[in-house]
Amino acid sequence: MTIRVRFAPSPTGHLHLGGARTALFNWLYARHHSGQFLLRIEDTDRARSTEESTAGILEALQWLHMDWDEPPLIQSTRYQAHVQAAHELVEKGGAYRCYCDAQTLEQMREDQRRRGEKPRYDRRCLDRPRPAGDQPFAIRFLTPREGVVEIEDLVKGPVQVHNDELDDLIILRSDGTPTYNFSVVMDDGFMGITHVIRGDDHLNNTFRQYHIYRALGFETPRFGHLPLIKGLSKRLGSASVQAYRDKGYLWEAVLNYIARLGWAHGDDEIFSQEELIAKFDLKGVAKSPAAFDEDKMTWLNQHYLKTLPEETVAERLLPVLAQREYPGVAQDGRLLALVRALRERARTLIDMADSARFAYLPPEGYDPKATQKWIDKKTLENLAVITKNLEELEVFGPQEIESLIRQHAEEQGMNLGQVAQPIRICLTGSAVSPPLFDTMLIIGKEEVIQRLGDGIRKLAPAVEQH
RNA sequence: GGCGCGUUAGUCUAGCGGUUCAGGACGCCGGCCUCUCACGCCGGAAACACGGGUUCGAUUCCCGUACGCGCUACCA
Incomplete structure (x- = not known):
């Protein structure tokens, strides 16, 4: 049997890291078992669903390099089938019409609570004859009250609940639209889903849905419920996948990070996409919720920044540099040299782009603290000499520059x-940059001499002060 | 309230009854390296929620308590 799993987001906002993780675990499960990964857009909440959200979710999945095997099923297109199935269920005796309105329902629950009973539909409409006229009605699923449902959850292990805890839930609203728990079962059955891997918040729904699968004649799929992620919902907006992309995270790092959020493979920390596929197993999924830790994801990002092929990093950095409108940005030798110089010093592509400024633009000012510490009359004199010596340098190469400077110091x-330090300040305006000789090579001979001259001139007045 | 699920350092976790007074990682602290900043390397502080059992022996199994999360809708 081919394993078929699905990720079923509601297109009501961005894909956040929690959703991305659910998608990832499904995707990994499918790929690990040579199964199929499907998408279903649950857009039945017409008011909140948008096309933009759907597009954004698909884009986020693509960015994370998760691919799907069939065109996404748009749940709203299944509307007719759901409605029809609900009515058929009534014919077969698996469901019944309920004519109660919201007010009587509320009254009923209130009475039950007052008597210390658990609020639950009392089936007053189960045997009620069909009223005359066309009163609006909802359709309720007839849930068994005897026995227990036991589910062997792929993550939690055996979980069970008594059937009398379950209510006769509404599967078709009085306005004729199907409800979530019914649509899910209908479509999972329709799509031939064999394994439902989803968030822990659906664990209790599973018991209700279990009976619906059976009533509809579907084989019940296996279930695996993932612990929720703590601390994500509060900052939902900033936790969207593309928000992290825009903050300069690499997809490799985000993927690696969310994979490790609630899943472990011994003491391993670094996983490529291929390794994840090879090693992923629902048995390695934790039962308890994990908290999102941006510091750790940042550490992973840095790891990938410094270990991915430099051409790859350059490709990712290029558009970020272009955004800053630095002059002369191109996929060239200078960019590669920048990547080599910066990759061990940057945590994100944004960091890297900020630090790369010196390669394209002269300093727009000099850090006062650095100037105070490193620049005085003597250093300015030295800078003048060094500038002159650099001008006379026949070959502006790494060895030549280094020996010139070292010799001067000696x-x-x-x-x-x-x-x-004084040279660094003149070239970059700051006391912090990649190794000086690399920095000089990246800037180039002419520009180095230019910036040194500018520095000497502009810094002189400050020195006169003290 | 009821039901369900969970609980190893600040955080992610390993552990699957006995050389583990608990291992790895992020973060944190200290040191080394060094032209700055990083990287790298070395070292350090830091955890089995609590109480009962079961057992020769429990972080590991069982039961309670506490705490947390989820569900309990004509939301998804």
Whole structure:
């Protein structure tokens, strides 16, 4: 039997990391078992569902490199089938019409509560003869009251509940529209879903749905309920997948991170997509909820920034650089050199793009603290000499630059830092940059000399002050 | 309230009755490396919710308590 799983988001907002994780576990389960991963857009909440959300969710899945095997099923297209099935169920005696209105229902529940009973539909309409005229009615599923439902959950293990805890839930509203619990069962059956992997919040629904599968003549799928993620709903907007993409996270890092959120494979931390497919197993899924920790995801991002092929990182960085409108940004040798210089120093692509500024633009000012610490009359004199020596350099290569600077430091009886920092400040405006010689090479000879000259000129007045 | 599920350091987790007074990772603290910042390396602080059982022996099995989450709709 081919395993068929599905991810069934409601298109009412962005795909957040919790949803992405549910999708991922389904996708991994399918890929690991050579099964099929399907999508179902649960858009039956007409008021809140939007086309944009659907597009955004699909885009987020694609960005995370999850592919699906059939065109997504749009649940609203199944409307007729759901309605018809509900009525057929009434004919077969598996469901019944309920003419109670909201007010009598509320009254009933209130009475039950007052008597200390659990609120539950009392089936007053079960045997009621069909009233004359065309009174509106809902359709209720006739849930067995005897016995227990036991489900062997793939994550939780055996879970059970007594049938008398379950209510006769409404499957078709009085306005003629099917409800969630009914539509889910109908479509999972229709799609031939063999394994339902979803959030823990549906665990209790499972017992209700179980009976519906049987009444509809479907084989019940296996279930696996994933623990929820703590601390995500509060910041739902910022936790959307594309929000992290826009914050400069690589999809490899996000995927790796959410995979580890509630799932483990021994002590392993780093997983490529292929490794995840090979090693994923629902047995490794934790039973308890996990909290989202952006620091750890950032650490993973840094890991991928410094281990992915430099061409790959360059490709990802390019559009971010372009956004900043740095002049002369291109997929060239300079970009590659930048990636090499910056990848171990950046946590995100945004960090990297910020730090890359020096390669394209001269400093727009000089960090006062750094200037205070490193620039004085003597260093300005040294800078003038170094500038002159650099100008005379025949070959502006790594060895040549380094020996020139080191030699200068030695002659002046200074350590490298005392020489390097003032140069760094002139070139970048800051006391922080990649290694000085790399920085100089990236900037290029002419521009280095230009910036040194500018620096000496602009910093001189400040030195006169003290 | 009822029902369901859960509970190892700040966080993610390993553990599947006995050299584990609990291992890895993020974060944190200290050190080394060093032209800055990082990276890297070395070291450190930090956890089995509580109470009963079962057992020769429980983090591990069972039962309670506490706490947390979920469901309890003509929401999905």
